[in-house]
Amino acid sequence: MKKLAFAAIALTFSSAAVADHAGAPTKGERVFRKCRSCHEVGEDAKYKVGPALNNLMGQQAGVLSGDKASKALKRAGELGMKWDLKTLEIFLRKPKALIPKTKMKFSGLKKHEDRANLIAYFQNLGAGEKPVKKDPTLSDAVLALVGDVEYGEYLASGCTTCHQADGSDQGLPSITGWPAPIFATAMHAYKTKDRENSVMQQQAGALDNEEIAALAAYFAGVTK
Amino acid sequence: MKFNRRVFVGAGVVAAASLTAPSVMGAARPRVVIVGGGAGGATAARYIAKDSKGAIDVVLIEPSRTYYTCFFSNLVLGGVRDFGSIGHTYGKLASEYGVNVVHDWAIGVDRDAKTVTTAGGDAISYDRLILSPGIDFRDGAVKGWDVTSQNKMPHAYKAGSQTQLLKAQIDAMPQGGTYAMVAPPNPFRCPPGPYERISMVAHTLKMHNPTAKILIIDPKPKFSKQGLFTDGWDRHYDGMIDLIGPEFGGKDPVVDPDAMTVTIDGEVTKVDVCNVIPAMKAGKIADIAGVTNDKGWAPVNAHDMSSKMYENVHILGDSSQQGDMPKSGFSANSQAKVCANAVRGALTGSKVFPAKFSNTCWSLIETDDGIKVGASYEATDEKIKKTSGFISKNGEDAGTRKATYEESVGWYNGITADMFG
Numbered sequence: 001m002k003k004l005a006f007a008a009i010a011l012t013f014s015s016a017a018v019a020d021h022a023g024a025p026t027k028g029e030r031v032f033r034k035c036r037s038c039h040e041v042g043e044d045a046k047y048k049v050g051p052a053l054n055n056l057m058g059q060q061a062g063v064l065s066g067d068k069a070s071k072a073l074k075r076a077g078e079l080g081m082k083w084d085l086k087t088l089e090i091f092l093r094k095p096k097a098l099i100p101k102t103k104m105k106f107s108g109l110k111k112h113e114d115r116a117n118l119i120a121y122f123q124n125l126g127a128g129e130k131p132v133k134k135d136p137t138l139s140d141a142v143l144a145l146v147g148d149v150e151y152g153e154y155l156a157s158g159c160t161t162c163h164q165a166d167g168s169d170q171g172l173p174s175i176t177g178w179p180a181p182i183f184a185t186a187m188h189a190y191k192t193k194d195r196e197n198s199v200m201q202q203q204a205g206a207l208d209n210e211e212i213a214a215l216a217a218y219f220a221g222v223t224k
Numbered sequence: 225m226k227f228n229r230r231v232f233v234g235a236g237v238v239a240a241a242s243l244t245a246p247s248v249m250g251a252a253r254p255r256v257v258i259v260g261g262g263a264g265g266a267t268a269a270r271y272i273a274k275d276s277k278g279a280i281d282v283v284l285i286e287p288s289r290t291y292y293t294c295f296f297s298n299l300v301l302g303g304v305r306d307f308g309s310i311g312h313t314y315g316k317l318a319s320e321y322g323v324n325v326v327h328d329w330a331i332g333v334d335r336d337a338k339t340v341t342t343a344g345g346d347a348i349s350y351d352r353l354i355l356s357p358g359i360d361f362r363d364g365a366v367k368g369w370d371v372t373s374q375n376k377m378p379h380a381y382k383a384g385s386q387t388q389l390l391k392a393q394i395d396a397m398p399q400g401g402t403y404a405m406v407a408p409p410n411p412f413r414c415p416p417g418p419y420e421r422i423s424m425v426a427h428t429l430k431m432h433n434p435t436a437k438i439l440i441i442d443p444k445p446k447f448s449k450q451g452l453f454t455d456g457w458d459r460h461y462d463g464m465i466d467l468i469g470p471e472f473g474g475k476d477p478v479v480d481p482d483a484m485t486v487t488i489d490g491e492v493t494k495v496d497v498c499n500v501i502p503a504m505k506a507g508k509i510a511d512i513a514g515v516t517n518d519k520g521w522a523p524v525n526a527h528d529m530s531s532k533m534y535e536n537v538h539i540l541g542d543s544s545q546q547g548d549m550p551k552s553g554f555s556a557n558s559q560a561k562v563c564a565n566a567v568r569g570a571l572t573g574s575k576v577f578p579a580k581f582s583n584t585c586w587s588l589i590e591t592d593d594g595i596k597v598g599a600s601y602e603a604t605d606e607k608i609k610k611t612s613g614f615i616s617k618n619g620e621d622a623g624t625r626k627a628t629y630e631e632s633v634g635w636y637n638g639i640t641a642d643m644f645g
């Protein structure tokens with residue numbers, strides 16, 4: 001079962017016409033070839049030019065490199081930065097945009113599709129973000145829904161009873177700035193009960209496809 | 225942009241209607257006066273001010289400078305949280321959202337002149353009035369108890385000094401002493417609240433006073449999450465807690481605050497702490513405003529939380545009689561956002577989206593043993609109607625229960641930020 005079984009369908013947003021995709025791990029494996037000169041994965045993977053990336057997802061920044069980590073990355077980790085969907089999306093696009101003094105000599109992956117596929121690949125390798133039995137396969141029609149940002153903002157008030165509106169993590173995951181298809185997939189996974197958490201299943205279960213798209217569109221546009 | 229199936233109040237229609245409102249005719253901005261800065265009122269104030277971006281003048285009347293949340297006050301009693309951590313102030317609502325915070329009591333409402341009078345003597349006019357005054361106790365609900373006895377027999381059902389007092393009394397109990405709770409009849413604020421409190425009292429007694437006893441005198445044949453609580457009590461506090469239900473005299477106990485006794489079915493019991501939680505009704509100002517019914521609650525329309533009795537008045541939270549939602553902080557917060565959206569639409573012509581409500585109540589039974597119950601609701605013409613829900617199960621593993629507690633901490637941080645900014 002694919003982790004994020006999206007076809008590459010472009011969603012256009014009223015605000016910024018961003019093209020967005022969520023990835024497939026198999027395609028991500030091909031993208032990873034670009035990383036292999038420096039990073040290993042798999043059972044006997046060890047530090048090469050950079051760290052082994054088996055358990056990247058959810059890991060505090062700098063931890064995998066141990067004492068070989070750059071000061072900048074270590075510091076980011078100490079300040080609470082973790083490798084998750086959001087930070088990887090930014091880092092993989094242009095590493096220096098996130099960590100200006102990173103030692104990693106890689107200019108970045110320009111195509112969003114490549115980044116999404118690579119992230120999906122990393123998710124498949126390690127522990128993953130959260131126990132996900134399987135993510136549902138969303139139909140093209142559902143994926144093509146354009147979310148109404150204003151309605152999303154209203155619905156989002158139902159999320160901020162628990163999650164922080166400013167995107168900080170104060171005991172519950174940050175939900176701002178996620179790429180819309182990843183957000184939507186997560187919500188659908190709760191709705192179908194493929195992701196566990198009774199509160200989230202309840203919340204997502206009360207939303208229809210358009211409403212999930214509206215929330216995804218709204219939160220994608222909320223950046224700190 | 226298209227909206228299938230959804231009916232929005234057309235912006236044009238609303239704008240036309242609001243032209244007749246005097247405030248729109250004149251130069252002044254429309255004004256919303258909110259009475260009560262708790263879970264319902266603070267949320268409504270923040271959302272109306274934030275979303276109208278200055279187009280609505282928001283006045284919040286609240287006597288307290290610091291609002292102590294009832295939610296998590298049981299954890300303070302249990303020593304799991306410190307008292308300071310449940311206090312919140314109104315500074316950000318004023319400085320970041322432009323809410324005019326008036327620290328005073330509302331003591332009168334003139335529905336024809338559309339003004340609210342305060343104890344300090346001001347008359348503040350409104351285009352819309354939102355009441356979220358929480359609860360008050362019914363006179364004579366527990367024989368022998370009235371508000372003058374709340375120092376000897378605290379309710380601690382409005383948080384603050386009462387919470388500190390009850391905690392001090394529990395901490396000062398003699399070894400092997402008895403804590404009694406007179407539990408309230410339905411409906412009351414926070415259905416699992418008394419039983420979470422029992423759990424937290426047991427938690428602290430088990431550590432500091434393990435031979436102490438807990439007595440629950442309850443007029444109700446059953447209570448919220450009962451199976452989960454009693455299972456937890458058996459596991460953690462075996463033999464400590466006695467429940468006296470209605471069939472054994474739990475319905476009409478008599479208390480004597482001077483003698484510190486409770487009389488149940490004619491039998492007098494001496495106790496060391498007596499936590500009396502009397503029957504409840506809507507906050508008094510709802511009575512004064514004339515929006516309550518003969519049961520003491522304020523009936524509202526589910527779509528916008530407006531009074532079923534008078535125009536231009538909305539009631540949120542515990543005071544409202546809305547249908548299926550429990551009286552909780554989560555519910556009040558959820559209702560406030562629906563109301564804020566509707567009120568803003570009526571006064572400025574902004575889009576009004578369909579009402580959606582939800583609630584989750586977490587309770588802590590013992591350190592890292594959390595449970596939860598929750599549901600979603602929709603607005604019908606008759607009431608707020610439950611559509612589906614969930615509840616924790618007995619036999620969940622320790623990891624799940626710990627995660628549930630941790631989730632509640634995240635929720636606490638979320639809802640207080642949602643109320644106060």
Ligand SMILES: Cc1cc2nc3c(=O)[nH]c(=O)nc-3n(C[C@H](O)[C@H](O)[C@H](O)COP(=O)(O)OP(=O)(O)OC[C@H]3O[C@@H](n4cnc5c(N)ncnc54)[C@H](O)[C@@H]3O)c2cc1C
Binds near residue numbers: 264357509540
């Ligand atoms: C022990 C306990 C535990 C609880 N635990 C939870 C929980 O875990 N989760 C949960 O969701 N809920 C919980 N609750 C319930 C929750 O506290 C209430 O349901 C919620 O506070 C209701 O919000 P409200 O706006 O109706 O009233 P309140 O939050 O009580 O706010 C009312 C405000 O109005 C003010 N006021 C009253 N009269 C006037 C007047 N005349 N003029 C001006 N101001 C006035 C008061 O000072 C007060 O600040 C708990 C309650 C208790 C007692």
